[in-house]
Amino acid sequence: MPQLQEVSLDELKHLVSDRALTGDTMLLNMGPQHPSTHGVLRLLLELEGETVLNCVPDIGFLHTGIEKNMEAKTYQKAEVMTDRLDYMNTTGNNLAYVLAVEKLVGLDVPVRAQAIRVIIAELQRLASHLVWLGTAALDVAAMSVFLYCFREREMILDILELCSGQRMMTTYFRPGGLWRDVPVEFEAAVRDVLRIMPTRIDEYEALLTKNPIFLDRTIGIGVINGEDALAWGLTGATLRGSGVAHDYRKFAPYSGYEQYDFEVPVRHEGDVYARYLVRLEEMRQALRIIEQALNKLPMGPVRSNNYKFVPPPRSEIGTSMEALIHHFKLWTEGFNAPKGAVYAAVESPRGELGVYLESDGGPKPYRVHWRTPSWDNLQVLPLLTRGHLVADLVAIIGSIDIVLGDIDR
Numbered sequence: 001m002p003q004l005q006e007v008s009l010d011e012l013k014h015l016v017s018d019r020a021l022t023g024d025t026m027l028l029n030m031g032p033q034h035p036s037t038h039g040v041l042r043l044l045l046e047l048e049g050e051t052v053l054n055c056v057p058d059i060g061f062l063h064t065g066i067e068k069n070m071e072a073k074t075y076q077k078a079e080v081m082t083d084r085l086d087y088m089n090t091t092g093n094n095l096a097y098v099l100a101v102e103k104l105v106g107l108d109v110p111v112r113a114q115a116i117r118v119i120i121a122e123l124q125r126l127a128s129h130l131v132w133l134g135t136a137a138l139d140v141a142a143m144s145v146f147l148y149c150f151r152e153r154e155m156i157l158d159i160l161e162l163c164s165g166q167r168m169m170t171t172y173f174r175p176g177g178l179w180r181d182v183p184v185e186f187e188a189a190v191r192d193v194l195r196i197m198p199t200r201i202d203e204y205e206a207l208l209t210k211n212p213i214f215l216d217r218t219i220g221i222g223v224i225n226g227e228d229a230l231a232w233g234l235t236g237a238t239l240r241g242s243g244v245a246h247d248y249r250k251f252a253p254y255s256g257y258e259q260y261d262f263e264v265p266v267r268h269e270g271d272v273y274a275r276y277l278v279r280l281e282e283m284r285q286a287l288r289i290i291e292q293a294l295n296k297l298p299m300g301p302v303r304s305n306n307y308k309f310v311p312p313p314r315s316e317i318g319t320s321m322e323a324l325i326h327h328f329k330l331w332t333e334g335f336n337a338p339k340g341a342v343y344a345a346v347e348s349p350r351g352e353l354g355v356y357l358e359s360d361g362g363p364k365p366y367r368v369h370w371r372t373p374s375w376d377n378l379q380v381l382p383l384l385t386r387g388h389l390v391a392d393l394v395a396i397i398g399s400i401d402i403v404l405g406d407i408d409r
Helices: 009-015 066-071 073-082 090-105 111-139 143-164 187-209 212-218 226-231 272-295 322-332 373-378 379-384 390-400
Strands: 028-030 041-050 051-058 342-349 351-359 368-371
Touching: 028 368, 041 390, 051 379, 051 390, 066 073, 066 368, 073 090, 073 390, 090 111, 090 342, 090 351, 111 187, 111 272, 111 342, 111 390, 143 187, 187 272, 212 272, 212 390, 272 390, 351 373
Parallel strands: none
Antiparallel strands: 028 041, 041 051, 342 351, 351 368
């Protein structure tokens, strides 16, 4: 079990008001074992009655050292660790990393692989938003929505398993393309999602959007305007719910996103309810992107034929000595990347997810650093919660959609 960190009196003076030190207000630990903190997060709360005067996030209970561990592995072997960052966006983590590797070494990606990447990434966005919606609704006592959302999520996890053999930690995207092509059952399974999900999203809205209790718990709660959201470095639905239409798929398109027609949902209220509406519309836009990509899915290879960086097809290993040698050398020694540094970013379900890669010319990255949206979005919690009730704090945490694996890396 995680141990609470001891906070000295001098440290407390910088975190809370003088009234807390004299006993006029109450200091309370929320977490790190608490279902409404959406992970192993400790919140140091200063309360006056049930009103939050101050909220100090304390992180680090889930620290895994992923960045340093990746630096000890070759570029290919390091990728499996990316799945363990934001475990609600495993393929999105893969995508950010492989884009950085491809940018670093100048590796081409076939158009079919790019289209499949888009489909899988948007399915992952749907799955992530379903977990967010179900758990955030559960936080404010809407039990049925949680059960319905996880029912639909199973359809998407089945597709990920169909393609990669794994429900969550897929490592399906690889530098230069994909691990393998999608199976013949893939299109029918995705069409089922496209057919079923629109009516299911309507069902969620029927349960929540005009529900008087839900409105009371979300409207006017945790408000932040667009100027402050930008100043705090917020991204994703948390930023778009405050009126700023920033989306990396539009701002700096990758994997062919520029060829798809979709909207960036925006609300201007900046509260919990606005962030809820933005994510619901993002689910609809994800379906719109998936359908376009599936309708014009091109035929062709799904991996680059640059065998300096990409393993040859398994079918060639038994018949070609060159293919066998390339395969052996790539998985034992790796490939040397040219000296330099790159940054690649994607629009994850939580916002801007970027990876900085620096090479010293060897087979292992000299430096790996992740810019994760949950880390930046969490920092605004003291501002969002001040003056609200403890019960509102639960709704606010849910609305910014943090994942602790995305923070404690």
